Amino acid sequence: MTNDQENQVRGGKPKGHRPERAPAAEFRATEIAPADPRYADLVRGMNQRWVGRPESVRLVDSTRQVRAVVQEAVRDGKKLTIRGGGHCYEDFVFNADTQLVLDMSEMTSVYYDERFSAFAVEAGATLLDVYERLYKVWGVTVPGGMCYSVGVGGHVSGGGWGMLARQHGLIVDHLYAVEVVVVDAHGKARTVIATREKFDPNRELWWAHTGAGGGNFGAVTRYWFRSPQATGRRPEQALIKPPSEVLISALAWPWEDMTKEAFARLTRNYVAWHMADENALPGSSYSGLMSSLLLNHKSNGQIGLVSQMDATAPNAEKLLELYIAAVTEGVDIEHGPVTNTMGELKPMPQCHKPQRMPWMQATRYFGTTNNTLVDPTLRADYKSAYNKRAMTGNQIDALYEHLAHTDLENPRAMVQLSSFGCAVNSVKPWETASVHRDSRFKLLYQTYWNDPADDSANISWLRNFYEDVYQETGGVPVLDDTTDGCYINYADIDLNDPRHNASGVPWYTLYFGDNYPRLQDVKAKWDPCDHFNHRQSVRLP
Structure with missing residues (x-):
């Protein structure tokens, strides 16, 4: 049984999740070391106060590749941090302790997942990419932030405020599910999907990603969005419609x-x-x-x-x-x-x-x-x-x-x-x-x-x-x-x-x-050895 099969959602919702893209559609996980001319571009974010010197940057294109890099970091005892859009306001990604940077900025797919009746968005997508895709193709959107280049991975996990918030709430108010690569107490990396469904045994992991910020519980690889008031099963019915x-x-x-x-x-x-x-x-x-x-x-x-x-x-x-x-x-x-x-x-x-x-x-x-x-x-x-x-x-x-x-x-x-x-x-x-x-x-x-x-x-x-x-x-x-x-x-x-x-x-x-004690309980269950941490990450209880 595969890791993904081990983490099926129980109950009346579809089991498992959309299969990852066929290997032929992916690029291979790319290792970029200091001697590589690309390195300098990949060890800094928007704020040039934060420039890292990791042993390598790993550019990935699928959940499968993310899981492999996380497993490698755990196996070798390397400090791993995760980059999405690069807008982190502090040095949580690029700092002196970081040895491996997992760069998810090329994981940008946005598509309708019929089995969840929700829109899947990979964590490296930037906000404008999401808005353009959702609105041009289906006439819907999510109430996210204003800046075009903010990465979805961190924006959503921290709560996600934007121009439509007073009308439709925060972006997390429309979050249906999250896919996370976590590490158990035995050091094994696995992929988990957590939904907002009340019967979902992983529901607390979904809840923790509705405002606790990134770098806490695992590596988010994908979100699914479906507005709580949505009733239909067509893509055009799954999310809010912005004003014309x-x-x-x-x-x-x-x-x-x-x-x-x-x-x-x-x-x-x-x-x-x-x-x-x-x-x-x-x-x-x-x-x-x-x-x-x-x-x-x-x-x-x-x-x-x-x-x-x-x-x-x-x-x-x-x-x-x-x-x-x-x-x-x-x-x-x-x-x-x-x-x-x-x-x-x-x-x-x-x-x-x-x-x-x-x-x-x-x-x-x-x-x-x-x-x-x-x-x-x-x-x-x-x-x-x-x-x-x-x-x-x-x-x-x-x-x-x-x-x-x-x-x-x-x-x-x-x-x-x-x-x-x-x-x-x-x-x-x-x-x-x-x-x-x-x-x-x-x-x-x-x-x-x-x-x-x-x-x-x-x-x-x-x-x-x-x-x-x-x-x-x-x-x-x-x-x-x-x-x-x-x-x-x-x-x-x-x-x-x-x-x-x-x-x-x-x-x-x-x-x-x-909410902090509850977040600590989630941390203890899903990252019991504190592999995912930074200076303001949720602490183990």
Whole structure:
């Protein structure tokens, strides 16, 4: 009996899974060592702060090959890490301890699997590839992230927030099954499929991949997606349909005119709108709206507000107009077009007046039109927070002081506030591993630069900024009535360090809340010898 046959799903669902592609359709697993001219390209991700020196990179094309590489690493006692899209915000893939890198970036197939009545997506596929395939061929999609080149493997396992989240939830809310290469207590690698079906004995392994992040339990090789409300068996019925058209709006305020009072009013307006139940509860007429307030450093020259609204919703244009009016109310500075790059978004001057676009065109536009993420010298640092209640006056003052201060001159330093709520909040915190289900908006603190000589200045600035905003709770957004911890997909190793996290709340609670003990039980069952680990992986109990 093969490993795959040993891990059949029991009950009324199809047993086993789609056979792997015939060997003739695969390339052979490729070993790339330091002397190979390809090596330098394969030992770094998007963030050039993280460049590895592994003994080799193994480029694979099937679950069979993944299992063989994992077995080899276990047999030889080699530290193995896994690369998908290469967007990991910390050094979890490329670090001094890594000896073998399992590169899954060529495992990119997206297809409908009739036996599961679900769409199979290999873990190396990138988000835009998935959106294009699903929408062009079947008219459906998954509510994943905005950036085109993020790899599915890590994005999904960490929870997966995106532009359709308020309307359709997180991407993990549509995850039906996951295929994982795991290692048992005897050191044997095997392939397991875990589904969300209640009768599935492997269901807890599925649950752990709905928000615990990558590198914890095994090597994910494939996901299957089927929306929980789906009833039909045709591909067109298996997943959500995005709006055929969306409205895109992009406004900017000049920093040179931005007083502390105007900054505070704009930020409070944005926050207050998201706090209002009529805008944030599941089923709201505003569930089709996703908006980000882009609070750039003063050296950028502008502060931005970028929004996407489902254009097919009743009174969509009026709803967007009222939203913009609410956020801009009392801000006595005239807004104009977005003419500067803001984080991962390019200038959008044509969208000062809302533009109606087909959904796929808008998705490409947001995801691909900035050159930041393809800069081969890009260096970056990130931090995150969730909010259940409004930010305090002291916190907003801290935002202003650090963004207006001239101790750093970097137009790519910023904090981005982004919409949460609606469908995301319709799921209970324990129903998936993604625990932040009461939050109304989230924050991404980030800074980009290019010269290694600027590392210290940027990292220190971001640390001081973040710790000042949350100084009343030990320098981090603890899980209390106001804040709700941090996002594992925006990994931040400073949360482990009491010099930067003086709250007494451990990093794993900030990421996973009350779900952490359950994740540890999954770890103990499926990776009992801790072969899959990094500095913020789930620990054995």
